[in-house]
Amino acid sequence: MDKKKAVNILFSTLLPLVLYAVLFQPFGHTRITELTIHTTGALKAMGIAVLQLGIIIFAAVKLNGLSLDGTGLFSFKAKSLLHIILSLFFIALIYLASCIIISFISGVEDVQDTLSVKLEAPVWLLALMMLAVGYSEEFFFRFYMVDTIGQVLGKKAAIFISAVFFALGHLYQGYLAVIVIFFIGLGFQWIYSKYRSIHVNAIVHALFDVISVLVKGV
Numbered sequence: 001m002d003k004k005k006a007v008n009i010l011f012s013t014l015l016p017l018v019l020y021a022v023l024f025q026p027f028g029h030t031r032i033t034e035l036t037i038h039t040t041g042a043l044k045a046m047g048i049a050v051l052q053l054g055i056i057i058f059a060a061v062k063l064n065g066l067s068l069d070g071t072g073l074f075s076f077k078a079k080s081l082l083h084i085i086l087s088l089f090f091i092a093l094i095y096l097a098s099c100i101i102i103s104f105i106s107g108v109e110d111v112q113d114t115l116s117v118k119l120e121a122p123v124w125l126l127a128l129m130m131l132a133v134g135y136s137e138e139f140f141f142r143f144y145m146v147d148t149i150g151q152v153l154g155k156k157a158a159i160f161i162s163a164v165f166f167a168l169g170h171l172y173q174g175y176l177a178v179i180v181i182f183f184i185g186l187g188f189q190w191i192y193s194k195y196r197s198i199h200v201n202a203i204v205h206a207l208f209d210v211i212s213v214l215v216k217g218v
Helices: 003-024 039-063 079-106 123-153 155-168 175-195 198-215
Strands: 034-038 116-120
Touching: 003 039, 003 123, 034 039, 039 123, 079 175, 079 198, 116 198, 123 155, 123 175, 123 198, 155 175, 175 198
Parallel strands: 034 116
Antiparallel strands: none
């Protein structure tokens, strides 16, 4: 194996994992049962998400040589609104189905009922924060991680790995919730593969999170 190929393989496997550990710090959060979202915290989270997005795009384009053309970043068609509605229902269905199945198997009535959220920030700020987080996470997990690791291990393996790491980022919600979010991650990957629009994914991600906070506090 020549040096250039070895470096490419290294960048395609280790760099995404390093960025994941640095940007999302999945194991740096302890289990919590109550979360308060206030204005200062929402602004801080939004700023962090925007910074994460910038780093991810820089890494994808400058370090890994990926093209953003296939992400749908530069186009948003009218029919994308329909795709957003359909995708939101699809993700909600996955969420409900996986919660019911896991609850039946585990005997726990509600696998995500242990985390309560108190909203002390304006709803519009919550929406902006979730949108920033949606773009950051969808760019990383559905595009960057799959396209880089997929070059070495194949796309199917990369999709599975991406969904696992996406789920592990929610360890603070408990292990049963992590299983549910794993299937949600696979659902988001299917949406991205079907519509190839990062906008659809990010907006659906944000809407799902906002609704979760407002309705149940997930």
